[in-house]
Amino acid sequence: MSYRLRIQRLAHAADLPLPRYETAGAAGMDLVAANPADAPIVLQPMQRVLVPTGLVFQLEPGFEAQVRPRSGLAFKHGVTVLNAPGTVDADYRGEVQVLLVNLGAESFTVTRGMRIAQVIVAPVLQVEPVEVQQVDDTPRAAGGFGSTGLG
Numbered sequence: 001m002s003y004r005l006r007i008q009r010l011a012h013a014a015d016l017p018l019p020r021y022e023t024a025g026a027a028g029m030d031l032v033a034a035n036p037a038d039a040p041i042v043l044q045p046m047q048r049v050l051v052p053t054g055l056v057f058q059l060e061p062g063f064e065a066q067v068r069p070r071s072g073l074a075f076k077h078g079v080t081v082l083n084a085p086g087t088v089d090a091d092y093r094g095e096v097q098v099l100l101v102n103l104g105a106e107s108f109t110v111t112r113g114m115r116i117a118q119v120i121v122a123p124v125l126q127v128e129p130v131e132v133q134q135v136d137d138t139p140r141a142a143g144g145f146g147s148t149g150l151g
């Protein structure tokens with residue numbers, strides 16, 4: 001099944017590629033940085049920054065887009081998406097931005113066109129919250145946070 005994602009490229013991203021799947025089975029499409037070519041973003045260790053993508057999504061109702069880290073950037077440089085997975089709502093019509101943080105020990109430079117994150121489109125279920133006096137019990141009950149052991 002193929003779904004369409006309508007994407008508007010803003011003027012400052014006109015020369016940048018649309019997101020695309022790099023392999024037939026890829027779950028995510030890479031997002032590239034749309035900061036000006038003459039304004040690279042230098043991220044010092046522990047600094048965070050919102051990186052523009054120059055893209056506006058028109059998601060179908062019932063879907064979201066998740067902004068997730070690229071594992072290569074995280075592994076090689078300690079650079080990740082601070083709010084991962086970032087949530088792009090179906091009714092959001094602003095520019096998609098990527099909140100990067102540098103958890104590495106070295107500074108990291110974001111240049112225009114660099115693949116900085118990936119986006120996954122996923123269905124969402126909106127539920128109807130219904131208050132009850134007491135929720136049904138289960139064998140687990142309130143066990144969590146390692147209640148079954150940590151080994």
Ligand SMILES: O=c1ccn([C@H]2C[C@H](O)[C@@H](COP(=O)(O)OP(=O)(O)OP(=O)(O)O)O2)c(=O)[nH]1
Binds near residue numbers: 085089098
């Ligand atoms: O990584 C992200 C996360 C969010 N957004 C945009 C799309 C999303 O629909 C909107 C709001 O995001 P969220 O609901 O996470 O933000 P909030 O802090 O709850 O702010 P708001 O009060 O605007 O909902 O910001 C992005 O561009 N990138």
